[in-house]
Amino acid sequence: MPKDRLPREVIAMRIAAELNDGDYVNLGIGLPNMVSNYIPPGKQVMLHAENGVVGVGPSPEEGHEIPDLFNAGGQPVTLKPGGAIVDHAMSFAIVRGRHLDAAVLGGLQVAENGDLANWIRPDRGVGSIGGAADIARGAKRIFVAMEHTTRDGELKIVKRCSYPLTAARVVDTIFTDVAVIRVTPQGLVLEEAAPGWTPADVQAITEPTLTVSPNLREIQL
Amino acid sequence: MARTIICASAAEAVAGIPDGSVIMVGGFAARDAPSLLVGALVDQGARDLTLICNGPTGRPGMKDTSMLVQNRQVRKVICSFPVPSTTSGPMTDFEAQYRAGEIGLELTPQGTLAERIRAGGAGIGAFYTPTGVGTPFGEGKEQRTIDGVDYVLEYPLVADYALIRAQTADTMGNLLYRMSSRNFNPIMAMAARTTIVEVAEVVPAGTLNPETIVTPGLFVHRIVVRPPQ
Numbered sequence: 001m002p003k004d005r006l007p008r009e010v011i012a013m014r015i016a017a018e019l020n021d022g023d024y025v026n027l028g029i030g031l032p033n034m035v036s037n038y039i040p041p042g043k044q045v046m047l048h049a050e051n052g053v054v055g056v057g058p059s060p061e062e063g064h065e066i067p068d069l070f071n072a073g074g075q076p077v078t079l080k081p082g083g084a085i086v087d088h089a090m091s092f093a094i095v096r097g098r099h100l101d102a103a104v105l106g107g108l109q110v111a112e113n114g115d116l117a118n119w120i121r122p123d124r125g126v127g128s129i130g131g132a133a134d135i136a137r138g139a140k141r142i143f144v145a146m147e148h149t150t151r152d153g154e155l156k157i158v159k160r161c162s163y164p165l166t167a168a169r170v171v172d173t174i175f176t177d178v179a180v181i182r183v184t185p186q187g188l189v190l191e192e193a194a195p196g197w198t199p200a201d202v203q204a205i206t207e208p209t210l211t212v213s214p215n216l217r218e219i220q221l
Numbered sequence: 222m223a224r225t226i227i228c229a230s231a232a233e234a235v236a237g238i239p240d241g242s243v244i245m246v247g248g249f250a251a252r253d254a255p256s257l258l259v260g261a262l263v264d265q266g267a268r269d270l271t272l273i274c275n276g277p278t279g280r281p282g283m284k285d286t287s288m289l290v291q292n293r294q295v296r297k298v299i300c301s302f303p304v305p306s307t308t309s310g311p312m313t314d315f316e317a318q319y320r321a322g323e324i325g326l327e328l329t330p331q332g333t334l335a336e337r338i339r340a341g342g343a344g345i346g347a348f349y350t351p352t353g354v355g356t357p358f359g360e361g362k363e364q365r366t367i368d369g370v371d372y373v374l375e376y377p378l379v380a381d382y383a384l385i386r387a388q389t390a391d392t393m394g395n396l397l398y399r400m401s402s403r404n405f406n407p408i409m410a411m412a413a414r415t416t417i418v419e420v421a422e423v424v425p426a427g428t429l430n431p432e433t434i435v436t437p438g439l440f441v442h443r444i445v446v447r448p449p450q
Contacts, residue, residue: 051249070253085401087405088331092332
């Protein structure tokens with residue numbers, strides 16, 4: 001009997017819990033961007049958008065959009081008090097200069113050594129790297145938010161990425177719909193599993209061998 | 222007399238751009254593109270262009286650099302975002318021409334693209350960046366380890382013309398931008414031999430606070446005012 005996988009909202013909530021008060025963080029498009037909805041009110045997290053916004057605020061109400069203020073996904077956003085606008089060179093100086101505390105990125109494949117592939121499906125033949133290569137290499141901690149396997153059941157956590165890399169040896173932690181897995185010099189460590197999932201269940205859909213953390217627990221929010 | 226020329230029309234602003242030019246176009250996505258100037262360059266018809274921009278990803282009907290690709294004026298694109306991230310919706314003109322081998326692509330990580338443009342404007346000969354090491358973006362490039370960190374060597378980008386968008390210019394060409402539409406515009410203004418700007422308004426020199434000016438007028442050659450939308 002197939003076990004329940006966590007909804008994307010819960011993955012986003014789990015990652016939000018990982019962010020620290022005072023952090024400056026970049027969120028990728030899609031699932032990573034959902035993290036912004038779940039940052040606890042007591043924590044001040046300033047979001048960086050690579051198109052030059054530091055301190056991205058919530059979406060404006062319809063009809064109250066601020067002219068020329070968008071996030072990196074092209075959606076209208078607001079600016080938090082204390083936010084700032086920078087040009088593209090400075091935006092990526094923030095990224096490359098390791099001034100971001102964390103980035104949350106999507107993933108097509110993550111390898112056991114922390115390699116990340118998230119910009120092109122080889123069968124398409126052409127893809128857009130955008131800011132992903134700089135962000136994955138530049139932020140101090142890289143969190144990957146993704147489903148544990150593809151819709152067709154192909155493994156996404158692999159020994160070695162077969163897709164072209166975004167950045168090599170950069171991922172710190174993988175947050176999926178079944179597990180939280182830390183990348184360490186000794187390999188992948190299973191830290192948390194979704195309710196009802198045993199380490200063997202997670203291992204069955206993970207190519208590299210997982211070390212089970214002595215502190216293994218159910219995913220907590 | 223100010224060196225910056227205020228043009229009566231977008232056609233005048235892009236007049237004389239020859240075939241084969243290298244053109245930088247500011248903006249991050251279709252909605253903050255300098256669409257007046259890009260539209261004028263479509264009408265002007267210069268061909269065989271090398272286009273440096275974030276990406277010609279607009280679907281047909283969008284007023285961004287995709288108009289130049291659709292009109293087959295572009296030989297090669299240097300950008301970070303050549304195609305939309307999803308394949309839903311009609312294929313863009315760029316992707317169709319790329320698949321047919323009719324247009325070139327130099328795919329560049331966005332931060333590297335920005336820094337190459339900045340370096341071009343700042344007179345830097347080349348720079349080492351950690352972005353791309355161990356990926357296709359670092360392949361074939363000179364590598365060096367500095368203080369234990371691996372880098373690849375990247376070269377600057379310069380252009381014959383930059384088409385950019387700002388909010389306010391003064392009559393000396395000093396520019397202010399509005400919110401996130403600043404993006405690539407200030408660094409492209411520095412990296413082109415001729416920088417052409419579309420603005421919402423022009424005010425007399427001396428009325429802008431010099432401490433808030435983002436692009437000083439010495440980088441700006443031609444200005445045209447966007448009609449109110």
